[in-house]
Amino acid sequence: MHTHFIYFCASKLSLQQLPVITSNTIVRCRSCRTYINPFVSFLDQRRWKCNLCYRVNDVPDEFMYNPVTRSYGEPHKRPEVQNSTVEFIASSDYMLRPPQPAVYLFVLDVSHNAVESGYLNVFCQSLLDNLEKLPGDTRTRIGFVTFDSTVHFYNLQEGLSQPQMLVVSDIDDVFIPTHDNLLVNLKESKELVKDLLNALPGMFTHTRETQSALGPALQVAYKLMCPTGGRVSVFQTQLPTLGAGLLQSREDPNLRSSTKNVQHLGPATDFYKKLALDCSGQQIGVDLFLLSSQYSDLASLACVSKYSAGSVFYYPSFHHVHNTVQSQKFQKDLQRYLTRKIGFEAVMRIRCTKGLSIHTFHGNFFVRSTDLLSLANVNPDSGFAVQMSIEESLADTSLACFQAALLYTSSKGKRRIRVHTLCLPVVSQLSGVFAGADIQAITCLLANMAIDRSICSSLSDARDALVNAVVDCLMAYRANGSNIQPSGLITPAALRLFPLYVLALLKQVGALYAYTQIQAALHLNDSVIPQPPLLQLTAEKLTREGAFLMDCGSVMFLWVGKCCNETFIRDVLGYPNYASLPSNMTEIPELQTMYSERTRAFISWLLESRTFHPAFHVVKDDTSAKTSFFQHLVEDRTESAFSYYEFLLHIQQQMSK
Ligand SMILES: [Zn+2]
Incomplete structure (x- = not known):
């Protein structure tokens, strides 16, 4: 029988008060390479016992000195032994090549469908607004590829009067027209980059190109990024129809409404997985933004991110005018995406107490060996789940330990090792396991x-x-x-x-x-804001006199009852009464009232450090939108x-x- 432990680790790149250690010697177990941590035991001042494999190791001389207290002879007071999360500045022993610079390539769909959706304008404006905030240093490089039925490159060489567009129309054997100046130093070519971002939305306004050569565009992205590694951000609005990686619609319109037998959850082709593995091998992470109003086979496309340690952002029915909810969500997500911290060319190894072993990893990565993940890119929103199995009896030990070591290059070109160590008690009774269940x-x-x-x-x-x-x-x-x-x-x-x-x-x-965060309904029409009471998710808890906020993670609803207090409607939503409330409100106005300030403060508190910005809907009790609100009342019966x-x-x- 396999008994499973569950171990979670987020890369937590934005951790505050992280002890950063610069030391000539990084102390590790000579046998299993575990980093010294708070759960090792010191037999005496000169010897420590590894908590994973139990080998006794010598304490190096350098470790006898504590840089924090500036005293000798107290190795157990060193920061490595006082903190379960630490970061080491790595020496050249931890590098296969000099640390890479931050490199960003944007691959943009400019077909008729893409132009019609209006995403390009939102993207270009957002990147212009955040250009100075992209993580990096003086070496940061940037480039752009656009595509429809052909693939377009942009020469951004410093000194040019304007960006030069180069078109490659042979998509069956796609090549890079010039090897220089397609990925340029951001600092040197900043004005040209700005010119391009200002011009791009207007360049394709009258396009009649309906085809999409996504696969060839990704192939050239890979070739462009090969020498350095970095992040490729792909924006796609439809099913790829030309060249390598083209996809056919697999959807049967007759089955669309049925949720019982969803088909085609797996990929239709291995093109995107193979490309992702090639990318992973060259330290290239691919993030996919799918902004579609039609079937686009996300199951196939998502593989390009899954195996390259990237992320998928999905905006169904995206349209900049007709779907303001998705448009706002896209803007807010982009803002976080472009400015959040990023690590490059990373690997993460997970070690555990002798007798335990890793059963399965869950998340986006390439498994390089049984305990080692390749992560071309990492960010504070990356999360991984690991299932462990118990191989041998743990009866002789009272503690089970896990250690995740993430070796990565920061956006400033520094090689660093983030080490998390977790220690759990071993219990002999099943009741102890139940008592400690998370x-x-x-x-x-x-x-x-x-x-x-x-x-x-x-x-x-x-x-x-x-x-x-x-x-x-x-x-x-x-x-x-x-x-x-x-x-x-x-x-x-x-x-x-x-x-x-x-x-x-x-x-x-x-x-x-x-x-899968569990939704919570919260009574806002109440004086104990900003901590309104948490309610069970059932219609029984709703009252016509109230307004209720439901947080479903990717979407948030503010349900307003028919007889809702008019002070609330006026002070928070900015309308005189229930009847005058529009049925399609997608945000709460910033009003200078106490009610409004408290409500917005509470919602911002809920959104703090969230990876994705939720879509927001104000739902009246009498509109069709309330159906989706009621579907989320998980304790109630639904049709299916x-x-x-x-x-x-x-x-x-x-x-x-
Ligand atoms: Zn060891």
């Missing part, structure tokens, strides 16, 4: 596993597996429990909401890239899914089989 970590891992299962097998298999996870857990608890009650479902205290979290996943799992009460009964039935 419901959010478990639910998040289950969501990852369900996504993998739905791609390899089917969505219904993934759903069954989720239900079985609850059933297995509660059966194990019941079998182990001493105070069994005669009836009813018994859950361990730490997992009391486990069935509800899984039900929430089941109701969302149809949307693959939906984020159980209510919470029915789900608990279902679990109970499964357990008595």
Whole structure:
């Protein structure tokens, strides 16, 4: 039997108060290469015992001096042994080549469809606004490729009076027209870059090109970036129709409304995966922004990011005028994307106590060996889940330790090693495991596993597996429990909401890239703002007199009841009464009232450090939009899914089989 530990680590590049250590000797176990950490033991002043493999190591002379207290003879007070997260400035031993500069290549769809959506204007304006804030230093390089049925390059050589466009129309054997000045030093060519960004939106206004040569554009992006590595940001608005990597529509219009049997969750071609692996090998990460109003086969396209440690940003039905919600979300996401920290040419190794081993990794990366991930790019929003298995008895040890070491190049060209060490107690009773269970970590891992299962097998298999996870857990608890009650479902205290979290996943799992944070309804029409009470997600909790905020991670709703207090409507939404409220409000105005300030303060607090900016909707009780609001009331019954009460009964039935 495999018993699994769950271990999460975010790269946390933006961690505050991080101890940064510059030292000639980075102290590591001679046997398993674990970095010295707070959970090692000192046998005496000159010897330490590794907490992962138990080897006894010598304490080097340099380690006897503590730079923080400037004293000798206290190795256990060094910052490495006082902090479970530290960062080392790495020496040349940790480099295969000199650290690369920050390199950014933008690959932009300029077909008729793309121009019509209006995204190019939003993108160019956002990059112009944030050009000075792109992470990097004097070596930072930048370049642009645009494409429709052909691929276009831009010569940005310093000294030119304006950017020069070069068109390559042979997309079957696409080549780079010149090897110089397509990726230029940002500082030297800044004015030309600005000229290009100002000109781009107008350059394709009257285009009649409807075809998309995305694959060839990605092939040249790879060739351009090969010598340095870096980040490729791809903006695509339709199905690729020309050249390598072209895709056919796999969607059957008759099945569109059915969520029961979703087909084609796996890729139609291995082109994007192969390209991603080539990119990963050259330290190139590819991020995909899909802004589409039509079927674009995200299942195939997403592979280009999945295997190159990139990210996917998806804006269904994007249009700069007709869909202001998505347009605002795109702007806000871009703002964070362009300015957040970034690390390049990274690898992450995870070590664990002897007797444990890594079972599966979840996330976007290339697995280079059993415990080593290749990450062409890392950022503060990267997260990874790791499933561990117990291979040998842990009876002889009281602690299980995990250490993640991320070796990366900062945007300032410094090679650094971020080391996180986690230590958990080993318990002999199952009740101890239940008492320490982390419901959010478990639910998040289950969501990852369900996504993998739905791609390899089917969505219904993934759903069954989720239900079985609850059933297995509660059966194990019941079998182990001493105070069994005669009836009813018994859950361990730490997992009391486990069935509800899984039900929430089941109701969302149809949307693959939906984020699985559990929604919360919050009473805003109340004087205890900015901490309004948290309510159960059921229509029973709504009142006509109130206004309720629902946070679903990727979308936020403010539901306004028919008889909602007019002070709230006036002071927060800026309209005299319920009847005058428009049905398509997508933001809260900045009004100089106490109510407005508190509401906005509370929402900003919810959004702090979130990777994606949620779409925001004000929902009136009498509009069609309220359907999507009610769908998120996870405890209630919907046409195709159980209510919470029915789900608990279902679990109970499964357990008595
Ligand atoms: Zn060791």
